[in-house]
Amino acid sequence: MKKSIIQIKGVKKAYKNVEVLKGVDFEVEQGGIFALLGSNGTGKTTMIRIMATLLKADEGSIVINGFDIKKNPRGIRDSISLTGQFAAIDEILTGRENLQMIAKLRHLKNPKEVANELINRFGMTEAADRRVATYSGGMKRRIDIAMSLAGNPKIIFLDEPSTGLDPEARLEVWKIVQELSASGTTVFLTTQYLEEAEQLADKIAILHGGKIIALDTLEGLKKLFPPAKVEYVEKQPTLEEIFLTIIGKKEAI
């Protein structure tokens, strides 16, 4: 087993009298892609906000990259980066200025070069000097994720990274996530799309009723079911496949 970089034990959180998290336990291995799967309103965002030091848990212990959240939240903030559900970008600034701002706030020595490098990596050279207000949804998501990468944090939290994106932009986000993981960054993402977890994650945790009810690899989870039977079914193309073929972007996968 690989070294674990996030350790969560017995985390509870209630809003007023509604208990959202009722004792959540899990560990995340370094360098992998970990998906927290659950329906809307099961507390995925609450869990991510707690880990990102934005919200305090009522009970339980959280250790990220060796830092205890109670003793050293700043150590955690140094190790992580959060990309929330909605693109958190300053729309009055240009993409480049947004990247430079984040690089400066991470106290990096060469914010300009960091911004340039991210612009190249994300293929945004043309758009970089336009104001973000003029960007499409997919481009905003791209710059949003790029901002999270400034300073190469060890762990990236992505809260529903593909919600509200068109299929093309979603595939692009998936590609970015896979590249991140390949470069050694630990990715923790929440999603309500089963397909997304299936495509991306090394480990999948299912959050339901305030607890983690299953945590395994996709293969492991599949074993929970009876062995697959062989059946012959005519394979119809999905609308997504048709759409992508027509617009000729299929190679993006």
Added chain:
Amino acid sequence: MESTNKYFLKDMGVMFGRSMRHISRSMDTIITVCITPIAMMLLFVYVFGGAIQTGTGNYVNYLLPGILLMAIGSGIAYVAYRLFIDKSRGIFERFHSMPIARSTVLWGHVLTSLISNGISVVVIILVALLMGFRSSAGILEWLAVFGILAIFTLALTWIAVIAGLAAKTPDGAGAFSYPIIFLPFISSAFVPTNTMPKAVRAFAENQPVTPIVEAIRNLLANKPVGNNIWVALGWCIAITVVAYIFAMRNYKKL
């Protein structure tokens, strides 16, 4: 904590840079802020002014301080709006999950407010000069005027912070500023208070706008300011302190 303080100035610098870009790219908001007070000034000077007996020769001189306060009152609506946008877009969350000095996020907005309102004030003074405003004040008096206006802006800005953090819609964020914009009407800003009915007069003479207006008017006319300046400063500082405490309390809850 130690390392947070180490970066305070650096982070403040970044926030300040962001603010300046916001101001320079939204000069239209400064025009919007200035238009109503300038229209009021034209209306009062060229329409009502002839009938208003202030006991001073130059009505523009009499009017200007109240107009400046009005402009600041409408300027801070944008502070609340900008804060609301940062909160609702998740920009606060992004900043707060980063290793920065947290309070700089708010102070950046406060600085933006001071500078953009400062620009509005200068624009309105220039228009007033065209309309015949003349002052015999020296440098010290002008500094005192800008000092009072800055503290007044600060007081209203912290109220705007509370409104921006509490708002549920962008329109709601700015709504609190309307009563503030109209406060100068029930004061000595446009007409002397001695013709008002008793109850209105009592309110007018004991609300913050009157002593602030009187202090600025006397400073600009190079007359002794008497107690007014202390009452004016007292109001501004008291509002600043109370609003700051509430604003910070709400901010920490985010």
